[in-house]
Each structure stands twice: as structure tokens, then as C-alpha cells.
Amino acid sequence: MSTFDQGLIAQIKARLRIEDVIGRHVELRPAGNRLVAPCPFHQETKPSFSVNPEGGFYYCFGCQASGDIIEFYRAINGLEFVEAVEALAREAGLEVRRRPEYMAPGEISRSQCLDMHALAAVFYREVLGRAPGQAARDYIARRGLASEIVERFCLGWAPAGWNELRDHLRGRGFPEAVAEKAGLVSKSAKGSYYDRFRERLIFPIMNLSAQTVAFGGRSLVDGDGPKYLNSSETPIYTKGEHLYGLYQARRAMSHSKSVLLTEGYVDVLSLHQFGFENSCGVLGTALTPEQVHRLSGLVGQVDLVFDGDNAGRKAALRSAEMILTQGLKCRVLLMPEGEDVDSVLQKNGRESLLELSAQAVDGLDYCLRQLSANQSPKDVLNWATGFMSRLKKLDWKSYYLPKLAAGLGLSETELRRTLGEKGADATASAPARLEQCKPSQLDKNLLAFAVRFPEYHGQLHELGLGEALATERGRIFWSKIFGVSPHEVLSRMDQGEKQFYVQCQMRTDVTVDDGRSEWDEVQDFLRQTGQRRDLESLNSGLRKARQSGDFQEELRLLALIQAKTQC
Numbered sequence: 001m002s003t004f005d006q007g008l009i010a011q012i013k014a015r016l017r018i019e020d021v022i023g024r025h026v027e028l029r030p031a032g033n034r035l036v037a038p039c040p041f042h043q044e045t046k047p048s049f050s051v052n053p054e055g056g057f058y059y060c061f062g063c064q065a066s067g068d069i070i071e072f073y074r075a076i077n078g079l080e081f082v083e084a085v086e087a088l089a090r091e092a093g094l095e096v097r098r099r100p101e102y103m104a105p106g107e108i109s110r111s112q113c114l115d116m117h118a119l120a121a122v123f124y125r126e127v128l129g130r131a132p133g134q135a136a137r138d139y140i141a142r143r144g145l146a147s148e149i150v151e152r153f154c155l156g157w158a159p160a161g162w163n164e165l166r167d168h169l170r171g172r173g174f175p176e177a178v179a180e181k182a183g184l185v186s187k188s189a190k191g192s193y194y195d196r197f198r199e200r201l202i203f204p205i206m207n208l209s210a211q212t213v214a215f216g217g218r219s220l221v222d223g224d225g226p227k228y229l230n231s232s233e234t235p236i237y238t239k240g241e242h243l244y245g246l247y248q249a250r251r252a253m254s255h256s257k258s259v260l261l262t263e264g265y266v267d268v269l270s271l272h273q274f275g276f277e278n279s280c281g282v283l284g285t286a287l288t289p290e291q292v293h294r295l296s297g298l299v300g301q302v303d304l305v306f307d308g309d310n311a312g313r314k315a316a317l318r319s320a321e322m323i324l325t326q327g328l329k330c331r332v333l334l335m336p337e338g339e340d341v342d343s344v345l346q347k348n349g350r351e352s353l354l355e356l357s358a359q360a361v362d363g364l365d366y367c368l369r370q371l372s373a374n375q376s377p378k379d380v381l382n383w384a385t386g387f388m389s390r391l392k393k394l395d396w397k398s399y400y401l402p403k404l405a406a407g408l409g410l411s412e413t414e415l416r417r418t419l420g421e422k423g424a425d426a427t428a429s430a431p432a433r434l435e436q437c438k439p440s441q442l443d444k445n446l447l448a449f450a451v452r453f454p455e456y457h458g459q460l461h462e463l464g465l466g467e468a469l470a471t472e473r474g475r476i477f478w479s480k481i482f483g484v485s486p487h488e489v490l491s492r493m494d495q496g497e498k499q500f501y502v503q504c505q506m507r508t509d510v511t512v513d514d515g516r517s518e519w520d521e522v523q524d525f526l527r528q529t530g531q532r533r534d535l536e537s538l539n540s541g542l543r544k545a546r547q548s549g550d551f552q553e554e555l556r557l558l559a560l561i562q563a564k565t566q567c
Helices: 008-015 018-022 069-077 081-091 110-128 131-142 147-152 164-171 176-181 246-256 265-273 289-296 310-325 341-348 350-358 363-374 377-390 394-408 412-419 423-427 439-452 454-462 472-481 495-505 512-548 551-566
Strands: 029-031 034-037 049-052 057-060 156-158 185-187 193-195 200-206 212-219 228-230 258-262 279-281 301-304 329-332
Touching: 008 069, 008 081, 018 049, 018 057, 018 069, 057 495, 069 081, 069 246, 110 131, 110 156, 110 164, 110 176, 110 200, 110 212, 131 156, 131 200, 147 265, 164 176, 164 185, 164 193, 176 185, 176 193, 200 246, 246 258, 246 279, 258 265, 265 279, 265 341, 289 310, 301 310, 310 329, 310 363, 310 377, 329 363, 341 350, 363 377, 363 394, 377 394, 377 412, 394 412, 439 454, 439 472, 439 495, 439 512, 454 512, 472 495, 512 551
Parallel strands: 258 279, 258 301, 301 329
Antiparallel strands: 029 034, 034 049, 049 057, 156 200, 185 193, 200 212, 212 228
């Protein structure tokens, strides 16, 4: 939810026109009451990208990118929501005021955590340049990293002492207990506090606003604890959500619509040093759906650049499958056996990686090759079934079905039979009548009406729409749009909710007259649903009255039930 003063987003939208902001990136042409263009978020030439100036929304019928002026500015520039709001507010000549942060007792605020990480990043960077950082500077030189890269990525050195950062933060007004909650110091069994990172090369991890949110530390001495040590989770850092170097790569990624995704910190640094500035890393853990989702806001293609060993090939298989099932294009750059991208670049230069990129394997082909070489036919088909089931959209299934069939050496009919598909099921449309709908489809129909016709919100609330919705997700969505300004509504939603909301808003085939006729069915359905709820409640009360022997209450409830059923 937005942390800005109420009305700021509405003021931005009043002063800036969405078509002007989008028009900086694509040439918009009128088409009825809309403006259309090729989509700036994926590679195409057809005008599938539609802008509704009156409603203040955009939607791509190809890649389903959608949102308002703030979401567009955020996505096209590779920013976070807060950063996009602040930038647009400055452009509109508005003062940005934040609402006070809520902080539970005993917790620390995000701003405190960010302040401590900013102090720690400067501390580590300064130590790297002094005498204690000599070993780290020697290591950096041996790895062939240029001083400009060290500066751009704000590398640092955690000194060997146990209390140096702890004392530094305490001197800046942050007690040990607070620094522990920020993940910068640790607490021993005896209750003493000590620095989490000691005698390690420090790699700051930044968010898209250039704020340090975590650190990775590499030991330069064999056998002295784990080789890599990362920050623990804090109010500003959740493992599996961030990517190393994403801040530095964001503009190049937004421009090229592609990313080189690798594993190690130094791999990312080498890629940037050799001119591949659209590169970032997975922070030493297996790629997560949250990281893929973060990338999908910036690019349409992910090129995997993992190590050329068995572990790297397995990681590429898992990652390629995850990327493809989230609707992105994927390629795999095959490193030579025993090499990583850093060693390839340092030994053979930029041209060597360009050659490997030209020979990159399509992500789906790579998955099928790896599986066919190492798995039984039964296991390969089981993988194919799981892959198709994880595709979120029907059009994605339609796109991959012939490719998957060809890769498996099957006809589409044979693959459909293997997958257990029924043609009619895949294309069946939603039932027209609300009472015939399955719970999830019922919620979609009711909420689509609520989104398209906000003038009925008051009546929908009075008729009990919140209670009539069948799913928890539907009830949460209703709570986010009821009584909320249209200018604020998208800032309260997750990505799936935003897409549904904008899709409903962008419908061109629904008129005011359609709304009136649809309202008749909606209100009849809600009244009947409300009556059923009332009867269920009365019958429940009646059973309790009979069990307790309350004859007067039983008569009263019977009279109410009779009156209800005669309505």
C-alpha cells in the first residue's frame, strides 16, 4: 500500500497525462477513443498496446502489460513504485510527503534499517581503501577487476576486528540491539554483540532506488568459515527477492529488453566490465519465482550464463523451466566445461562471449536435451506434463504445445492425449448465468462488474457483495477497490490484481446500457444469495433453540423463516 499522503497520486494524474508520458517511448496513433502503438515492453511491430487517456490506463493485448501512469513509468525505467511516484511528483512540481511508518513494539523501522545499511556500506568502502583492506585490493587486482567497477558496485572490506562496525554504528546513535535487528551484528549465547561480517570482501546488494538493503561477504582465507556469507532477512531484505547488480543493470535491461543472468558476484562484475551492462546475478541461491517476476517487469528475454559444470547445467535446467513457465523467452549460453563467464571473459575477452551468445540454445530445447540425455522417456513425459500444467495462461499453452510436441518427436494429438487434455475443456467459455458459475468464475464476473461500473459500489456493498464472494482472494480484491479513489486503487494491488483491474477497465465492448442490464442480474443474484444466508442463519438458530428447549425462541425463528420463504 502507498506510504504517501492521501491525494498525491491523484494530483500527479491530474497534472500529467498518461499519453504524454507513454508518448516519450512509442509513437501513439488514434484508434477510436483509444491510442495504440507497438508495445514498448516486448518485441513486436503490430499495435497491440492500447492507451485509454480518459481512464488513465494502458494494456497490451500481446504480453498483458497493464497499469496506470505510475506503473508505466516504473516499468519502463526499471524503478520501484516509491521511486516512480517521487520522480513523477517532481516532474509535476509537487511536494512529496510520506505518511509516518507503523512500527510494532520492539521492532525497527525500514528507514532505520536503511540508514544503518547506508552507514555500513560507507564504512566498508572506506576500510577497503585503507591499510586493513590491502589483502582485498590484492585479490581484486588478481581477479582483473577495474577500479571503475569497484567504485560503481561500491565494493568494501569488513575488517578482522569483532566490534568495529558495531562500535561505528553505536557512535552514530544505533545501539547493538538495533543493529542486530538490521542484520549487521550478531548476538552470542552469552549475550554479547559482534560484527556479522569480519575479514570479508563485501558486495553491497541494492534495491532499484540505489539503497543498500543487504550484503554478501566473501572470505579470502580457505577454511575460515563459509566461503560466502549473506545477510539475514530484515525489514528491508527478503531472501530470494533481490538480484545482485539489478540496480546497475536496470537501464540497460529496460533498453535492450533482455538480461544476462549469472550466478556469482564476480561474474556480474566481469560482465559489466566487458560491456555487458544488462547483467545481474541470483545471489548464490537457486533462482526463485519472485526473482523471475522482478525481471519480467523489465525484460522479455532472460539469457542464462551459468557455469560449465554439472551443477551449472542442472541450475540452468531448473531456471529455464521457471522462466519459461512465467511467460518470458529464455536462452542458455553454454560455457565450456569447467569454465565460468568470468574466466571466459578474462582469458579470451568480449568477443568470446559474443560468440557463445550467437550459439545460445533456446530454453525449451535446452530442457528437453538435458532431460533426454539423463532421464527415462517416462520421466521426460512427466516433466512435459508438469511444464504444461505450470503455464498460467491458455495462450501460453497454445504457444508451447507444438514446440513441445516437436521436441519430443510426437504429434500434437499424441501430446494432447499424453497430457490428458480435452479440447472442449480448453476452450469452454464461462457460463452466462451467475448461479451456474463455479466459485472462482463467479467472483471474476461479479468483480469485473464492480470494476467496470464503480457507480454501483454503494449498492453492491448494501446487497452484501463482500459476503457473496466465494473465494478469499475475491473478498480481498473487493476490499481494495470499495471506497477507494480510482487514483489510489492500483497502488494497493499485487501484479495479478492490477492486470485483472486494467483488463476490465479497458473493455471496449461494454456500454452503459450493458451495465444497466447486467445490474439487473447482479442485484437479483445478490438478493437471492443474501436471502439464502439469512435462512441458513435462522435455521442454525432454530436448531440451537430446539437443542436448548427454548420454545419461545423456536416459535419466533419459525415465524421469521416462514416470512422469508414467502417473500
